[in-house]
Amino acid sequence: MNQPKRYLITSALPYANGLKHIGHLAGAYLPADIYVRYLKAQKRDVVYVCGSDEHGTAIPIQATKEGTTAQAIIDKYHPIMEQNFKDLGIDFDIYHRTSDPLHHATAQEFFTKLNNNGDLEIKESDQYFDEQANSFLADRYIKGTCPNCGYESAYGDQCERCGKSLSPDELINPVSTLSGNTPIKKMTKHWYLPLDRHENFLREWILKEHANDWRSTVLGQCKSWIDGGLQARAVTRDLDWGVKVPLKEAEGKVLYVWFDAPIGYISATKQWSVNTGRDWKPYWEDKDTKLVHFIGKDNIVFHCLIFPVMLKLHGNILPDNVPSNEFMNLEGDKMSTSRNWKIEMQDYIDDFINKENGGTQMADVLRYYLTLIAPETKDSEFTWQGFQDANNSELVSIFGNYVNRSLVLMHKLCKGKVPPLHATALTDLDKATMEEVSKSKEKVEALLEQYKFRDALFEVINLSRIGNQYMQKKEPWIVAKQTGENGQPTIEAQESIDNTLHICLQLCANLAILINPFLPFTARKMCYLMKVVDKMLDWENAGKMKLLSVGYSLRPPELLFRKIEDTEIAYQLEKLRSAVVKRDTEAIKETIMEETKIETPNVKPEIVFDDFAKIDLKVGKIVSAEKVEKADKLLKLSVDLGFETRTIVSGIALHFKPEEIVGKQVTVVVNLAPRKMRGIESNGMILMAEDSEGKLHFINPETDINAGAGVS
């Protein structure tokens, strides 16, 4: 795209169920903010929108758990998240929320238009229903045993212990969290977005048109989804928390959170329009608008496939790019909210920015390090040691020190005023250094346009490195010793000093402009020190060497950054580790409590003896065992039952090696209907017991007895 008329930039809407960590910050917010600040410095027409995502089932569930209301939860987190972003210099034009009536109306209009145009399908299907609570159960309202790890309190959409995503049908022994009863299946009607109808469009648009300008990680994910066969996705849910489906026959249904959340970008833009009196429509409808979504890799499918289809059907523009980041690990392990392995934005703000020796410069330090290690092409690694090193040996020693020594020298050798540039005394080095400044500007600009924030930041720091080298070669403090009879530097000496510091100071001013998108607080402090207005930071000034007027007196120098001490790093590491320990002990307590609590609902409904008698149990002996190909968890067993030897497929491969179980005695359900698994017919089932850690144990007789012995 050539220079677009206007830009609409979005960052993924954070989910309002808790505080967000620095991985989120590095993935979706900081790069977007840098890009936006750059565009705004260019005086381009740009709106940057974001807001809290406040729907979905997790929030009402959390409310029940904490004995409060869903509204109370979102009212608690929304303002904190908004303030966190502000404290870290993420400068949205609007930070909206999806619980706002304006958003509800927008999402409903969106749904209605698609539905009226025949772009949605209606399907009836069996869903879990709680008879006592008289309500359908969203995935999160069903708990049961995880088929993957055996955890007994897995949710219908995901197991919190092994992290596997599930569907309610996969759960073993599903239980409604509303009443504790076993739910029944009941017919219900839902609206679907038939993605399969748009496969050709997506293939063409993503894999051809954007084959060269989207990141390879993004393209790969999209291709994988498209090739895997797109399916219709339910747009509605049986739930009472969310945007009501605007149809009479859809009583008790809301829009599925994935459908309403991205529409939040549009409603946020509308709210911005209300606040500013500017028209929002061109930003979503005019072809000359460049729409860019900043997200983390978990969000690729929604922003590259689903939302674009929605936008196209609704008549909106499509995103020009979706620069998704990979994940940021922390000290050798994945960041995780549930395991408490994370650094929350709030924690960083409390420990660094709000401290006595902190302040906004510490916000910039985090912005610096996170940009330096941004997971642009692959997962990256946050370490506190790396954080300290980046600050102490780059920000402090290279950048901060350069600015400081320039100002200090100017005060010592040039009487606190910007010295003149003597054209006749210019050396080749002077000229070359001045050229470097405009070269830097070009590089930074080109890299930012390509969303290469890490490289762009490196170029800025490199310019301060060039400044240090230049100053070192010119040695004005040595030249100052060439004094005349009056004890003052000779005319030639003073001219050399003037030129050196003139160039050094102009370079400082350029540094302020170039660093501004990345470290906005620092850029402003530099303006203060140089006694110029913030308007100097306009991008058009970059590359120029006449930003500071000759003879202008500047303020006494102040340090831009402070060193971070080893003790601070040690404290953070300790905090991180103890948080995990704390979380573990709490988790154990919780399990113990749940185990005692769950006992009753976990017992299945009563049966009569005849029911039990229908089950034919016999003792068998495993005579051979082998792994089933193309399946991680299946073992194909031959079991001697005395009267015959049968093939039984069992999902225990993760717990036992084939060779160690040969010869074991097992209890087998003999008269279970055969079932094919991975193409192999299984004739029976091995009984297993599972301990609290999810480990499996065979149920077998105390002593070795004959195969085929009955069990009752």
Next chain:
RNA sequence: GGCGAGGUAGCUCAGUUGGUUAGAGCACAGGAUUCAUAACCCUGAGGUCACGAGUUCAAAUCUCGUUCUCGCUACCA
């Protein structure tokens, strides 16, 4: 098992369409310097480019196989 992304110096990462001796920053070692936050500046050491084979005059780069990490997905009675 399938798909996607990765594996490059002690650490964090670049390496465009195959083309001299594989790069940067940090950390490390030596030197120089003192205007500066014991900062800066110069020099240096460091890599079998995960492993194995193939294509080619030439492979970090292309092909095939193996292996490890991360993500998605399948099997799970």
